[in-house]
Amino acid sequence: MTETTLEARLHRYGEVMEVRLRAMANDTAPLRPRPDRRRRTTVAVVALACALVAALPILARSGRDADTEEIRSGPGVHERSLDAVPEGVSLIDVDGQPVFLAREGSEVTAFIADVRHLSGEPLWWCPSERVFAAPTHGEAFDREGRMIGGPARGDLNRFPTRVEGSELLIDANHVIVGSKADHASSPVETGGGRPWDAGPGSFCPGALRSVSD
Amino acid sequence: VRARRLETEQDFVAFLRPHLEDARRALAARFGTEVGSEVAADVQAWAWENQQVLMSAANPAGYLFRVGQSQARRYLRWERQAPAERARRPVEAEADPVLHDALEKLPAKQRTVVVLVHCFGLSYAETAELVGISEGAVRNQLHRAMTRLRAQLGSRGGT
Numbered sequence: 030m031t032e033t034t035l036e037a038r039l040h041r042y043g044e045v046m047e048v049r050l051r052a053m054a055n056d057t058a059p060l061r062p063r064p065d066r067r068r069r070t071t072v073a074v075v076a077l078a079c080a081l082v083a084a085l086p087i088l089a090r091s092g093r094d095a096d097t098e099e100i101r102s103g104p105g106v107h108e109r110s111l112d113a114v115p116e117g118v119s120l121i122d123v124d125g126q127p128v129f130l131a132r133e134g135s136e137v138t139a140f141i142a143d144v145r146h147l148s149g150e151p152l153w154w155c156p157s158e159r160v161f162a163a164p165t166h167g168e169a170f171d172r173e174g175r176m177i178g179g180p181a182r183g184d185l186n187r188f189p190t191r192v193e194g195s196e197l198l199i200d201a202n203h204v205i206v207g208s209k210a211d212h213a214s215s216p217v218e219t220g221g222g223r224p225w226d227a228g229p230g231s232f233c234p235g236a237l238r239s240v241s242d
Numbered sequence: 243v244r245a246r247r248l249e250t251e252q253d254f255v256a257f258l259r260p261h262l263e264d265a266r267r268a269l270a271a272r273f274g275t276e277v278g279s280e281v282a283a284d285v286q287a288w289a290w291e292n293q294q295v296l297m298s299a300a301n302p303a304g305y306l307f308r309v310g311q312s313q314a315r316r317y318l319r320w321e322r323q324a325p326a327e328r329a330r331r332p333v334e335a336e337a338d339p340v341l342h343d344a345l346e347k348l349p350a351k352q353r354t355v356v357v358l359v360h361c362f363g364l365s366y367a368e369t370a371e372l373v374g375i376s377e378g379a380v381r382n383q384l385h386r387a388m389t390r391l392r393a394q395l396g397s398r399g400g401t
Binding site: 036042043045046047048049147166180 | 266270282284286317334357362391395
């Protein structure tokens, strides 16, 4: 490998950070041009190429729209009987990760129970309000996973799914990243500060919780 | 009224974007990409709730960075209670583990400055404004950081 200076090595490291920051902010805007400091153009080009090569697997995993790809049985692809998936929203575990299955006839969507704000925040399905909501910061998403309130970075992420006869295939190898929100909006309105899931009259009674208390 | 409100929101989006970008980079330089990104999302929510405060600030990006720093301290406290989160290696660590570990060993201020200048390509003046220190202090911290990195990485610190 060509010998590089510490500055070039830091620059390459920075390119990977920048790509990661963009991916986490779910930001597809082109990177703002940055000044090339004390580096010859050739070094910068080599560094950029190396960074792209390093970032390819990450981009391939997070940014790929696997909706259109055929899902085949194999490692990371979970199969379950369609009969075991009730109509409406249910909660399952995929590789230790809580996933909400939303079934409408033979259409099943697998929403990853990640509110896309802080790590580890629980996500609830509120059957009476028909929304996904998080009691920590009031993030809310409609039945299709579209963000409707709170500080989430965008719509819910999904795993690609396919129904094959009476089998449901969930491809946990790929993530379909939800669209980015234009901006943070107000937390979900619980109506007069009603408590969450505290019985009749509360907000989100009988919640289906991604993390049990 | 709705159209005017939308117009104002779009103005704020345009105003906020570059400052938030800089603050996100500074938070990533200080805390790493994982915590930095999480905190930047909180900072964005804070910005929407405090539009007037931010728009009247002399240095909005620096202001957001300071808001993020106090958010991050709370976040790191929470993370200590969930050590599994801490075990995750950020992607930049996978790209150059040796350099990542050397950067982790630097004092926070030196790491922030070296990452902003050499990784994100900010000028000394931009870094000084963002972090809230003088340009002379940026040069000083950077010199110390580069000396330590070269000492840790051997030869010229390259590959």
